[in-house]
Amino acid sequence: MELLNKIFIAPFVDMVAAPDFLMQVLWEGLVSGVLYSLIALGFVLIYRSSRIFNFAQGIMVVFAALTLVGLHEMGVPAWLSVFLTLAVMFGLAVSVERIVLRPLVGQPDIILFMATIGITLFLIGLGEIIFGGENKQMITKELGIPTGSTDFDILGGYVSFQHIDITAVAVAGLLVTSLLLFLNKTRMGRAIRALGDDHQAALSVGISLQTIWILVWFIAGIIALVTGIAWGSRAGVSFALEVIAYKALPVLMLGGLESIQGAIIGGLMIGMLEKMFEIYWGQPILGGNTESWFAYMLALVVLLFRPQGLFGEKIIERV
Amino acid sequence: MSVPAGPYLTEDGRQIGDVLMEMKNITLKFGGVVAIKDISFDIREGEIRAIIGPNGAGKSSMLNVISGFYHPQEGEVWYKGSVRPAMKPFEVARQGVGRTFQNIALFEGMTVLDNVMTGRLTHMHASVWDQAIWWGKAEREEVFNRDQVEKVIDFLEIQAIRKTPVGRLPYGLKKRVELARALAAEPSLLLLDEPMAGMNVEEKEDMSRFILDVNDEFGTTIALIEHDMGVVMDLSDRVVVMDYGKKIGDGTPDEVRNDQAVIDAYLGVPHE
Numbered sequence: 001m002e003l004l005n006k007i008f009i010a011p012f013v014d015m016v017a018a019p020d021f022l023m024q025v026l027w028e029g030l031v032s033g034v035l036y037s038l039i040a041l042g043f044v045l046i047y048r049s050s051r052i053f054n055f056a057q058g059i060m061v062v063f064a065a066l067t068l069v070g071l072h073e074m075g076v077p078a079w080l081s082v083f084l085t086l087a088v089m090f091g092l093a094v095s096v097e098r099i100v101l102r103p104l105v106g107q108p109d110i111i112l113f114m115a116t117i118g119i120t121l122f123l124i125g126l127g128e129i130i131f132g133g134e135n136k137q138m139i140t141k142e143l144g145i146p147t148g149s150t151d152f153d154i155l156g157g158y159v160s161f162q163h164i165d166i167t168a169v170a171v172a173g174l175l176v177t178s179l180l181l182f183l184n185k186t187r188m189g190r191a192i193r194a195l196g197d198d199h200q201a202a203l204s205v206g207i208s209l210q211t212i213w214i215l216v217w218f219i220a221g222i223i224a225l226v227t228g229i230a231w232g233s234r235a236g237v238s239f240a241l242e243v244i245a246y247k248a249l250p251v252l253m254l255g256g257l258e259s260i261q262g263a264i265i266g267g268l269m270i271g272m273l274e275k276m277f278e279i280y281w282g283q284p285i286l287g288g289n290t291e292s293w294f295a296y297m298l299a300l301v302v303l304l305f306r307p308q309g310l311f312g313e314k315i316i317e318r319v
Numbered sequence: 320m321s322v323p324a325g326p327y328l329t330e331d332g333r334q335i336g337d338v339l340m341e342m343k344n345i346t347l348k349f350g351g352v353v354a355i356k357d358i359s360f361d362i363r364e365g366e367i368r369a370i371i372g373p374n375g376a377g378k379s380s381m382l383n384v385i386s387g388f389y390h391p392q393e394g395e396v397w398y399k400g401s402v403r404p405a406m407k408p409f410e411v412a413r414q415g416v417g418r419t420f421q422n423i424a425l426f427e428g429m430t431v432l433d434n435v436m437t438g439r440l441t442h443m444h445a446s447v448w449d450q451a452i453w454w455g456k457a458e459r460e461e462v463f464n465r466d467q468v469e470k471v472i473d474f475l476e477i478q479a480i481r482k483t484p485v486g487r488l489p490y491g492l493k494k495r496v497e498l499a500r501a502l503a504a505e506p507s508l509l510l511l512d513e514p515m516a517g518m519n520v521e522e523k524e525d526m527s528r529f530i531l532d533v534n535d536e537f538g539t540t541i542a543l544i545e546h547d548m549g550v551v552m553d554l555s556d557r558v559v560v561m562d563y564g565k566k567i568g569d570g571t572p573d574e575v576r577n578d579q580a581v582i583d584a585y586l587g588v589p590h591e
Binding site: 182185186187188189190191193194196197198200201202203204205206207208209258 | 386388407408409410412413417418419420424425426427428429433436437438440441443450457460461500501504
């Protein structure tokens with residue numbers, strides 16, 4: 001009885017009793033969710049245009065953040081380091097296409113997947129050699145990102161919004177919107193979508209695989225940098241940051257590997273649900289620390305009922 | 320009755336010009352398998368040129384050589400009066416060679432309109448930067464090309480399905496969308512790989528009419544592969560016949576029809 005009460009009644013009573021606290025929990029969840037969405041978006045873009053599951057997306061986040069902080073430590077002004085980091089990410093996109101993807105064109109997907117694991121290991125090594133392995137502080141202030149917080153006196157209590165979080169959500173929203181416009185409204189965007197559907201057909205209308213791949217990996221690099229800055233400001237810049245990228249995996253299972261909308265909604269859902277579960281169920285019943293596994297659990301349950309994910313293209317088999 | 324060597328008018332009044340593309344002694348091997356053996360033929364401006372032959376004769380391989388998907392070990396491809404160096408398929412496409420595929424290669428997740436718009440990619444030149452900003456050059460370009468695409472869509476009578484995702488269309492319509500996409504690029508040479516494969520009689524008639532109209536209206540040079548003999552003979556100005564990777568006949572439909580080697584290999588020996 002006690003347990004049933006804790007599962008089915010008490011949490012909801014708490015939610016209703018303290019709506020300000022619920023609001024706070026949802027906001028925190030939303031912020032994590034936005035970042036999960038961003039990372040998932042990086043995966044989806046690369047998968048859609050090349051059918052490669054890019055294991056290196058996580059390390060790209062770390063590498064971008066490290067490069068940014070590292071350059072600043074070497075005395076480069078903050079904003080200039082951002083542009084230089086973007087240049088580095090572009091260089092990375094070109095090298096990946098030249099050295100890894102081009103020789104492997106037409107190989108089975110699993111080979112390309114393995115290759116991205118190789119890229120991951122390489123980037124870990126390279127990052128450590130150049131910038132060292134110790135934790136670093138994200139250069140939040142230098143970039144002019146506000147750091148205070150604003151408290152709102154609503155719902156019968158205080159809800160506190162960190163300015164960093166607000167900035168992260170706003171920038172992410174802007175990034176996603178422009179990305180969607182780019183994909184849907186422009187020639188290059190159309191080419192990216194086309195390439196994902198059919199390589200041969202794409203070639204026959206004059207789309208260059210190489211150009212598009214470089215573009216897509218570069219966009220993934222930009223996303224990585226934004227995520228790196230946002231997450232780095234909250235948790236510091238270290239190789240442990242890579243782990244948050246794996247949170248994108250359940251997001252992808254929920255949203256489907258193909259769907260941009262799926263990645264966004266899936267990310268937000270996981271961010272908010274895992275926060276709520278942790279606060280209202282995890283801590284009282286299971287002793288906390290559920291955030292590390294809840295997302296995977298949720299994804300498993302979803303997969304049981306919808307193997308293509310919540311938003312994936314419906315699997316129809318012709319018999 | 321063979322065709323004149325220089326430019327001439329066909330019986331139905333279409334202008335046939337000089338040689339647009341010429342294949343010279345093409346040999347293509349996959350390992351030990353010789354798919355195409357020492358084949359030469361030309362395609363002239365404004366004509367409908369057919370390549371026929373039994374299964375495995377090397378027709379599709381030949382089309383893939385023309386469109387740059389395969390690279391022959393020997394021989395030269397001449398295009399618009401000069402030798403074409405080894406090129407990637409997308410570069411060939413940018414030179415004005417459009418094509419369709421035997422097993423339909425469309426962008427299934429995109430709408431008909433978007434699919435046909437991809438055909439205009441070679442005509443769009445706004446830089447990545449322009450496109451990112453969108454207003455100005457990129458927008459004008461998009462609007463202009465959208466207009467061109469609408470003309471093609473009208474021409475092929477697929478207005479009603481413009482906004483439908485291609486994946487949902489029936490086979491015959493998909494084939495037509497593929498033709499629309501190739502046509503939108505305003506190709507100098509249009510390659511059709513079995514445009515009527517798997518169609519019923521009515522769909523075949525429609526497709527034949529469209530092919531003739533395209534050739535007539537835009538003066539597009541067309542090279543096509545087709546199994547249906549009746550269709551080929553009605554449509555084309557000249558026919559190349561292949562068998563086991565070799566060319567065994569080349570000429571007008573009438574010439575080919577009466578060629579003994581062709582009859583033996585492809586049409587079957589008539590019973591006395």
